[in-house]
Amino acid sequence: MHAIVGYLEAATDYLLLELFENERHLHTDREERIHDLTAVNKQLICNFAHEIKNPLGSIRGAVQLLEFELGARERDELREYTQVIIKESDRLQTLVDRLLESHRHPHIVGDVNIHEVCERVRAVILAEFPRGLTIERDYDVSVPDLRGDKEQLIQALLNIVRNAAKALKEHISQGDAKIELRTRIVRKVTIGKKLHKLALDLLTTDNGPGIPSEIRDRIFFPLVSGREDGSGLGLTLAQSFVHQHDGLIEVESRPGCTEFVILLPFGS
Ligand SMILES: Nc1ncnc2c1ncn2[C@@H]1O[C@H](COP(=O)(O)OP(=O)(O)OP(=O)(O)O)[C@@H](O)[C@H]1O
Ligand SMILES: [Mg+2]
Known part of the structure; x- marks a missing residue:
């Protein structure tokens, strides 16, 4: 049980005592925790995603230049590796874009x-x-x-x-x-x-x-x-x-x- 004490404007000599089952109280505590955590999570995700986004762009750009600089023979031999870097960078890029999705969209009410x-x-x-x-x-x-x-x-x-x-x-x-x-x-x-x-x-x-x-x-x-x-x-x-x-x-x-x-x- 937990209790809330209030008063009634119409009867100022009296106190109003409301008793609640603890379960509801615990439930509310848990909801509050989820709520607070969501706010922290969001900030963390946003910062993290921004930190990844720029170096990721540089990595992808650099590897494309590298591929371009390679001679025709080396290009064929090494393309397998450069393509792995490009493909994985693109996968990370999609992930980061999704992480930032909730912040980018205007909130249209x-x-x-x-x-x-x-x-x-x-x-x-x-x-x-x-x-x-x-x-x-x-x-x-x-x-x-x-x-x-x-x-x-x-x-x-x-x-x-x-x-x-x-x-x-x-x-x-x-x-x-x-x-x-x-x-x-x-x-x-x-x-x-x-x-x-x-x-x-x-x-x-x-x-x-x-x-x-x-x-x-x-x-x-x-x-x-x-x-x-x-x-x-x-x-x-x-x-x-x-x-x-x-x-x-x-x-x-x-x-x-x-x-x-x-x-x-x-x-x-
Ligand atoms: N209704 C459900 N029944 C069983 N498991 C669930 C249910 N909803 C969510 N889950 C579990 O929670 C996990 C996390 O869900 P979430 O939607 O965040 O990620 P995901 O579905 O794995 O990937 P994404 O949605 O990003 O493609 C799921 O992978 C699944 O294991
Ligand atoms: Mg899912």
């Missing part, structure tokens, strides 16, 4: 209908995974518009739903892969120390194998991936986009059920 966001993501994923995957929806149609950047919110949800679809590989081949998108309004939510009267709760559930336990605590960190072909940036970017909307992404996962919640406040 407008009224966003969250169900349009969900429908767009659903259509994209169903086009990518045309067979064996069902995406169900459970929308609360009374959810009001959010103020925000629609493209960023689409990207955030897309990264979460695409991860779910990729984790469902086996179920897709069996034809029983399922993702559900659910929207609800929640009242009185604390996100990063701030209490919001109303927030959107956008839940993505999948029936896949769950997040591998060895990376479960670190999935929002950059470059943490459980897949061979993964670069480990999808959730870092998603968290960063949601963070720019004063929101938060949370996760619960066990075999057979993984839930990602995007919490987004409606104003303050």
Whole structure:
């Protein structure tokens, strides 16, 4: 239990004592930690990416010059090596560009209908995974518009739903892969120390194998991936986009059920 003591304007002789279950308190602490960590992460990523970008450009430029300077015979012999440097530099460049993505895009704010966001993501994923995957929806149609950047919110949800679809590989081949998108309004939510009267709760559930336990605590960190072909940036970017909307992404996962919640406040 924890308690909050307040007073009532209408009855100044009395104190108002509110008692809360500790679980909610702990939950809020954890949310705060994630929130703070996201801000630190973002700064770190940004600085790091900038530091890599310039020398990387020089390395690529220099190796191209080197290739040019080599005589025809040496060029054929050594091309294999110079090409490795060029290809690997390009791969790193793509990675760095993605790391800087969330900072480069202007934050375009407008009224966003969250169900349009969900429908767009659903259509994209169903086009990518045309067979064996069902995406169900459970929308609360009374959810009001959010103020925000629609493209960023689409990207955030897309990264979460695409991860779910990729984790469902086996179920897709069996034809029983399922993702559900659910929207609800929640009242009185604390996100990063701030209490919001109303927030959107956008839940993505999948029936896949769950997040591998060895990376479960670190999935929002950059470059943490459980897949061979993964670069480990999808959730870092998603968290960063949601963070720019004063929101938060949370996760619960066990075999057979993984839930990602995007919490987004409606104003303050
Ligand atoms: N719904 C899910 N079910 C199981 N594992 C998941 C799920 N969502 C995320 N993960 C795990 O979290 C890891 C990190 O996800 P993230 O999107 O950050 O990176 P990635 O998908 O590996 O690479 P990228 O998105 O940059 O291509 C994934 O590699 C996967 O192992
Ligand atoms: Mg991903």
